[in-house]
Amino acid sequence: MARAVTPARTWMMTIAAWSVALLIFFPVLWMILTSFKTEASAVASPPQLFTADWTTANYAEVWARSDYPRFFWNSVVISVGSTLLGLIIAIPAAWSMAFVPGRKTKDLLMWMLSTKMMPAVAVMIPLYLVFQRIGLFDTKTGLVLALMLMNLPIIVWMLYTYFKEIPGEILEAARMDGASLWNEVLYVLTPMAVPGIASTMLLNIILAWNEAFWTITLTTTKAAPLSAFIASFSAPQGLFYAKLSAASTMAILPILILGWFSQKQLVRGLTFGAVK
């Protein structure tokens, strides 16, 4: 029995919902529109939503500035690198916690989560000094390590909630059929675990890409990713709005697209499985 939904009501709700959604999205939209304007029309008064003199010159110019591609590349290396390293360390841990849980497993998971609550500023000073001493300051390796450790609890938690949903009976059935441990892992578990690993990877690349504390405090120029670059991009009194917008759009676009693909997993990932 369906609820009585009149077409008029549907249209009213549709208009209301779309207005609110567009309002929330508007700053991003405005940034993208501004990135295609000339600098003059970007600060035109009154402001123009659309402009007659569309241009892609801002993108070309930002990209041609010799340093932009380097920041971009640093972002890619740091976010993907820290995620892959984190997965290598976390998969065995999550695996054994999900399939061979002990009495302390729950406490261990809670403890891991509690390390996320350690304020970054409290560990920043030693890390800053140690990194400078051993030559990891302003290197991609250093940031990969720092971001990997920062996100490790989330990676373990996400993988754990995914692995826990793989029914243990399947393993027993495979074992009874005489599958070796290796075959069990390769043919039974891996295919079932891949979607969970993929969404964990996606979400953590996003988190690492957008990280802005460690990237600002542990780099100067050489290893600085986009988050540090944009943070220091001072637009001198509106002269570079269009270029700032183009640089910003390029900085967020890859992640926006990845994010849209992973929005379903985002909920369970960031709530540590509490909301699905």
Next chain:
Amino acid sequence: MSTQSSRAAARLMVAPSVILLFVWMIVPLAMTLYFSFRLYRLLSPDRTGWVGFNNYTWFFRAPDFWLAMVNTLALVGGVLIITVILGVLVALLIDQPVKGQGYLRILVIAPFFVMPPVAASIWENLFMHPQNGLFAAIAQGFGAQPILFLENYPMPSVIGIVAWEWLPFATLILLTALQSLSSEQLEAAEMDGASAFSRFRYIILPHMTRAITVVILIETIFLLGIFGEIYTTTQGGPGSASTTLPYMIFKQAIVAKDIGRAAAGGIIAVILANIVAYFLMRGIGRNLDA
């Protein structure tokens, strides 16, 4: 059921994560604690020594310390209130039978994927800028003076920016919870003549309680450490009007290069986080199915 050897293997598989996290937590913390009792300025490296609680008393006596504490809590509290209330409303709206719901979700979630420096920089330059910002243009359109957001209202402006970033997170989680509510219950209540408000008050809201708790818990973890937004927009100013505890410590370490004082601030931040975490873990433990 599991054998002795598989238990040993399991421990071996967990070990790297546990050891790494333990070292990552305990070594820097021990060092921070050590530095917090030392005179240690990068600009005068030859003058060192134990200074007792001097670094701590400096912090407690610093004129901007209590302001920074208030700002930190105002940021967390303000963003939580805004995102939870608006999140519930937006989630309820999107959950209605509307056209193009999938696209709506895509639009609403977008701000969450915008990295903090970009979010801050868009708001600072394209919207809040007193000459060229969109808000200034709107104010002038009404013949009013542009509001100097970041100069006169730095904390509310930062709270607004951060709330914009986190509203999608709250909305998405609350929407997910809302969609797991069976519509039969609502239909039954509607047929029994329950008003829209009492349906919300007695059916929808209790159903969402768990999701709301989770939103509050998770957001708090991230909000206590908010840094990039302040660094990009106000740099903690004007004066120290928008300085939070993390930013104050950052200034001591990176700008003033006084490691001892910054470390003392770090320990204060740990204590603050522990107080918050104590309440968080009590709530989160009940809500996570570990």
